[in-house]
Amino acid sequence: MALLPIITAPDPRLKLVASRVDAVDDGVRRLMDDMLETMYEAPGVGLAAPQVGVLKRVIVADVARSGEAPQPMLMANPEIIEASQERVMFEEGCLSLPEHFADVKRHERIRIRYLDRENEIREQDVEGFLATCVQHEIDHLDGVLFVDHISGLKRGMIMRKLTKLKKQDVKADA
Numbered sequence: 001m002a003l004l005p006i007i008t009a010p011d012p013r014l015k016l017v018a019s020r021v022d023a024v025d026d027g028v029r030r031l032m033d034d035m036l037e038t039m040y041e042a043p044g045v046g047l048a049a050p051q052v053g054v055l056k057r058v059i060v061a062d063v064a065r066s067g068e069a070p071q072p073m074l075m076a077n078p079e080i081i082e083a084s085q086e087r088v089m090f091e092e093g094c095l096s097l098p099e100h101f102a103d104v105k106r107h108e109r110i111r112i113r114y115l116d117r118e119n120e121i122r123e124q125d126v127e128g129f130l131a132t133c134v135q136h137e138i139d140h141l142d143g144v145l146f147v148d149h150i151s152g153l154k155r156g157m158i159m160r161k162l163t164k165l166k167k168q169d170v171k172a173d174a
């Protein structure tokens with residue numbers, strides 16, 4: 001397995017729509033495994049392939065708390081097929097927007113369909129923070145970031161700080 005570099009905002013690659021995979025073959029399995037390792041290392045609770053520069057509909061997540069057994073979820077072509085009317089708010093962060101957090105309201109429960117690591121179609125009901133996490137990661141596959149769900153004022157503030165940080169990094173590299 002290998003650690004993959006994570007793209008941080010602002011970056012046009014985070015705004016693109018990812019393509020479905022034909023099947024979970026060895027290449028996709030390797031991508032899933034590398035993404036999971038990268039996510040644990042970061043550390044984070046979710047990661048989508050566009051965040052590592054791969055425009056495929058692949059996401060990984062694990063919302064187990066420290067001390068709990070790991071509960072990795074590896075999904076290709078994830079889709080939300082049902083969603084509760086009820087919405088719930090959690091504070092979200094993102095490995096592509098380091099150090100920034102904001103409250104986002106999302107469906108409290110969702111039913112998802114996806115291809116698992118063995119290329120089997122699965123349907124699963126998820127709720128609570130895992131439901132939020134999966135919605136956040138599926139958003140990445142459509143070029144949507146969590147800041148796209150918050151006020152323009154707060155989004156502008158976060159993006160300005162990230163842009164400034166990126167310029168400083170470029171200067172430090174030069």
Ligand code: NI
Nearest residue numbers: 093094095096
């Ligand atoms: Ni994210």
